[in-house]
Amino acid sequence: MSEDSKQNEGKAGDILLEMRDIRIEGWSDEKWNPIIKGVDLTLRRGEVLGLIGESGAGKSTLGLAGMGFTQPGCRITSGSIMFDGIDLVKATDSEKRALWGSRVAYVAQSAAASFNPAHRLIDQTVEATVAHGLQGEAAAKDDARELYSALTLPFPETIGERYPHQVSGGQLQRVMTAMAMSPRPDLIVFDEPTTALDVTTQVEVLLSMRKIVEEFNTAAIYITHDLAVVAQMADTIKVLRYGKEVEESETRQMLTAPKEDYTKSLWSVRALHKEAQPSDDIVLSIDGVDAAYGRGLKVLHDVNIKVPRGRTVSIVGESGSGKSTTARVITGLLPPMTGQVMFNGEALPAELSGRSKEQLQKIQMIYQMADTAMNPRQTVGEIIGRPLEFYHGLKGAAKEQRVLELLDMIELDETFYDRLPSEMSGGQKQRICIARALAAEPEVIICDEVTSALDQIVQEGILKLLMKLQEKHGITYLFITHDIATVEAISDEIVVMYMGEVVEQGPKDEIMSAPYPDYTKLLLSSVPEMDPDWLTKLAESRDDTA
Amino acid sequence: MTDTNTYSAASEVASTITRRTRWERMKIALKKAPLTAWFGMIVIAFYLFVAVFAQWLAPHGEADNSFAAYLPWGEPGHVFGTDQIGRDVFSRLIYGAQNTIGIALATTLLSFMIGGTLGLAASIRGGWTDQILSRIVDILMAIPSLIFALMLLSVFGSTAGSLIIIIALLDSTRVFRITRSVAVNVVVMDYVEAARLRGEGLGWVMRREILPNIMPPLVAEFGLRFSFVFLTIASLSFLGVGLQPPTADWGSMVRESASLMQFVQYDLKSGLTPLLPAGAIALITVAVNYVVDWFLHMTSGLKD
Numbered sequence: 001m002s003e004d005s006k007q008n009e010g011k012a013g014d015i016l017l018e019m020r021d022i023r024i025e026g027w028s029d030e031k032w033n034p035i036i037k038g039v040d041l042t043l044r045r046g047e048v049l050g051l052i053g054e055s056g057a058g059k060s061t062l063g064l065a066g067m068g069f070t071q072p073g074c075r076i077t078s079g080s081i082m083f084d085g086i087d088l089v090k091a092t093d094s095e096k097r098a099l100w101g102s103r104v105a106y107v108a109q110s111a112a113a114s115f116n117p118a119h120r121l122i123d124q125t126v127e128a129t130v131a132h133g134l135q136g137e138a139a140a141k142d143d144a145r146e147l148y149s150a151l152t153l154p155f156p157e158t159i160g161e162r163y164p165h166q167v168s169g170g171q172l173q174r175v176m177t178a179m180a181m182s183p184r185p186d187l188i189v190f191d192e193p194t195t196a197l198d199v200t201t202q203v204e205v206l207l208s209m210r211k212i213v214e215e216f217n218t219a220a221i222y223i224t225h226d227l228a229v230v231a232q233m234a235d236t237i238k239v240l241r242y243g244k245e246v247e248e249s250e251t252r253q254m255l256t257a258p259k260e261d262y263t264k265s266l267w268s269v270r271a272l273h274k275e276a277q278p279s280d281d282i283v284l285s286i287d288g289v290d291a292a293y294g295r296g297l298k299v300l301h302d303v304n305i306k307v308p309r310g311r312t313v314s315i316v317g318e319s320g321s322g323k324s325t326t327a328r329v330i331t332g333l334l335p336p337m338t339g340q341v342m343f344n345g346e347a348l349p350a351e352l353s354g355r356s357k358e359q360l361q362k363i364q365m366i367y368q369m370a371d372t373a374m375n376p377r378q379t380v381g382e383i384i385g386r387p388l389e390f391y392h393g394l395k396g397a398a399k400e401q402r403v404l405e406l407l408d409m410i411e412l413d414e415t416f417y418d419r420l421p422s423e424m425s426g427g428q429k430q431r432i433c434i435a436r437a438l439a440a441e442p443e444v445i446i447c448d449e450v451t452s453a454l455d456q457i458v459q460e461g462i463l464k465l466l467m468k469l470q471e472k473h474g475i476t477y478l479f480i481t482h483d484i485a486t487v488e489a490i491s492d493e494i495v496v497m498y499m500g501e502v503v504e505q506g507p508k509d510e511i512m513s514a515p516y517p518d519y520t521k522l523l524l525s526s527v528p529e530m531d532p533d534w535l536t537k538l539a540e541s542r543d544d545t546a
Numbered sequence: 547m548t549d550t551n552t553y554s555a556a557s558e559v560a561s562t563i564t565r566r567t568r569w570e571r572m573k574i575a576l577k578k579a580p581l582t583a584w585f586g587m588i589v590i591a592f593y594l595f596v597a598v599f600a601q602w603l604a605p606h607g608e609a610d611n612s613f614a615a616y617l618p619w620g621e622p623g624h625v626f627g628t629d630q631i632g633r634d635v636f637s638r639l640i641y642g643a644q645n646t647i648g649i650a651l652a653t654t655l656l657s658f659m660i661g662g663t664l665g666l667a668a669s670i671r672g673g674w675t676d677q678i679l680s681r682i683v684d685i686l687m688a689i690p691s692l693i694f695a696l697m698l699l700s701v702f703g704s705t706a707g708s709l710i711i712i713i714a715l716l717d718s719t720r721v722f723r724i725t726r727s728v729a730v731n732v733v734v735m736d737y738v739e740a741a742r743l744r745g746e747g748l749g750w751v752m753r754r755e756i757l758p759n760i761m762p763p764l765v766a767e768f769g770l771r772f773s774f775v776f777l778t779i780a781s782l783s784f785l786g787v788g789l790q791p792p793t794a795d796w797g798s799m800v801r802e803s804a805s806l807m808q809f810v811q812y813d814l815k816s817g818l819t820p821l822l823p824a825g826a827i828a829l830i831t832v833a834v835n836y837v838v839d840w841f842l843h844m845t846s847g848l849k850d
Contacts, residue, residue: 352742378758
């Protein structure tokens with residue numbers, strides 16, 4: 001390729017990107033609010049920098065600023081961004097456009113939303129390269145096919161002829177990496193590229209991304225909130241919080257000896273642990289359930305799950321494994337084709353409309369997205385108060401008193417009574433949802449991915465709260481999740497689901513230790529660990545067995 | 547740096563939205579309202595004032611025909627002269643505001659009650675309920691509404707009551723469609739599912755969970771519907787099946803004085819008489835549309 005000479009002008013180790021005292025503001029609520037409050041960043045050629053932090057820490061904003069790009073409604077107020085001798089703060093739009101898609105590329109979180117559904121993958125892969133005149137279309141397409149194979153995509157010769165909806169999410173994410181790599185950029189910004197993927201898919205995508213970044217010696221900024229992931233990818237890690245840098249150091253050093261308390265707290269989150277206690281007192285059991293949506297394909301095949309009273313049973317599996325469908329069958333939203341749901345020894349009516357108020361009250365549900373689980377036009381008092389009024393007939397002062405008690409149970413104070421959902425953080429919203437479920441005084445609470453939209457520290461808080469409530473009130477949890485770390489932390493029993501079937505169910509210690517069925521083994525081994533060598537070792541061990 | 551050991555859920559940083567009362571928000575919105583919106587609001591306020599106080603504002607009675615016919619403009623006591631049987635045109639214009647606006651408002655409210663309720667029910671229930679209701683609406687919309695209204699009015703008679711019910715029914719099809727289409731996006735939200743899992747009835751889900759979240763487009767549609775109903779009533783009156791004499795309304799006033807247009811070359815002012823009620827109709831339609839435009843602009847979150 002003729003471009004190689006141009007792209008490899010600089011030597012590895014030269015400074016490629018240098019940001020000095022960057023300040024960025026965002027327009028909201030009628031005024032400019034600071035998002036990034038003076039951050040420095042230095043990136044050398046061939047180096048991968050991991051940017052981590054909670055949501056709202058400003059990591060995406062900073063990452064995009066590295067390309068000289070600001071989201072609509074944001075502005076860079078001061079500082080300088082030098083990209084290989086070009087000041088991106090002062091550069092005109094057309095100068096920046098000449099860089100974007102040729103020397104700087106971006107890989108977004110949601111591949112599905114970033115592809116144009118009307119064009120073939122390969123056309124989109126080479127679009128920027130051809131548009132910038134770096135290569136002719138035929139040459140670029142040949143190169144794209146090589147990239148597909150370097151990214152270990154199946155059928156690299158023909159996969160580009162497909163449309164975005166014809167490949168899986170993990171494959172699409174890799175095609176997007178190929179698209180970013182196609183012009184052989186000096187810098188790629190990865191913005192949470194694996195967050196939306198299952199753990200088993202994530203491993204494959206991470207491996208191929210790392211391989212290709214190493215192969216072409218490309219510098220990269222890798223934005224994520226997942227520490228274990230960043231440990232596999234980055235040479236250096238920068239921790240951000242509230243738009244400021246907390247600390248930056250080389251990956252291994254950061255993992256073994258973090259300097260700041262905040263960084264340590266990020267590392268220690270996964271230390272939550274609960275001793276599994278077996279029990280034979282079954283409160284809820286799902287017997288031989290088959291289910292399908294409409295007349296479509298069956299999504300559940302002969303599912304049997306037993307939930308002991310006062311314990312936590314976790315259902316784990318990838319997306320599409322039937323976890324959430326199981327929840328819908330239990331709640332009566334989706335009547336099963338065969339089989340039944342037994343509650344306290346009695347069969348529950350299959351249809352929601354056939355169930356009595358008492359039966360509805362005993363099983364409550366908490367959702368993944370607290371945002372959409374609460375009516376944005378109702379205050380906290382109304383949201384928590386409604387089940388009190390509906391199930392227990394509480395009114396007026398008695399209702400208000402009980403709402404305040406519930407707020408206290410979820411560790412929030414009375415100032416929250418009049419707030420609207422939009423005036424709370426993600427963790428607070430999820431706590432309100434927990435309070436709403438508690439207000440009904442249920443025996444079983446179904447938790448559908450309740451922590452997966454939250455930051456690590458907040459997750460820990462929510463999990464601790466749930467465990468405390470279980471101890472105090474003897475509530476049974478059916479915990480649906482794809483996060484193995486959470487499962488290890490809080491469950492008594494584990495159910496592994498795959499393709500609509502239960503692979504195995506048993507006490508936590510039994511499931512988490514050998515011997516595993518094949519699928520459980522794959523699932524468990526795919527969970528990223530804090531060890532920076534984890535991915536390398538995993539790749540080697542899988543190559544051996546393959 | 548805050549110490550992470552003292553982490554508490556209550557101190558988590560939420561979004562920086564400052565809480566404002568409805569009144570404060572309204573004041574801010576009004577301050578930024580464009581000139582056209584102000585024009586619209588002033589015109590509407592003026593019309594409403596005239597409609598409410600017609601009895602006191604009008605110099606003569608609505609059906610008082612004790613004057614000479616076809617008096618010219620500027621005759622003492624008759625700013626716009628008199629009509630073919632000697633009624634004061636200015637007074638009838640004022641009473642016309644009361645009748646036409648009152649009936650249009652009642653009709654629009656009724657059509658929203660019918661169309662809104664059924665639209666919400668269709669979106670929540672889905673399935674067969676939705677299919678049957680939507681197909682009935684499709685059939686009704688396939689028939690040209692003015693001709694359909696003419697037919698129904700000649701069958702049931704042109705009283706104010708039947709006028710309101712018939713136009714409301716025909717207009718509720720459009721309200722049904724818009725309500726259903728905005729509500730289906732809200733119905734899939736988890737909080738609606740949560741309410742159903744709680745065992746809430748249809749009425750609660752409609753009123754408390756969905757309605758507050760689809761208000762802005764419905765309010766805008768209310769304004770538009772109102773001006774269309776207004777035009778429909780005027781058209782029907784012009785065709786002679788609307789409000790019946792001696793009740794004054796602008797549509798029939800245009801019809802009654804339309805022939806005066808032929809004499810515009812002899813007496814410019816009197817010849818323009820039919821344009822007075824027509825202009826009154828045009829003005830309020832434009833005014834309502836200006837306000838609705840502004841409102842839609844605000845609620846759709848478009849930036850200037």
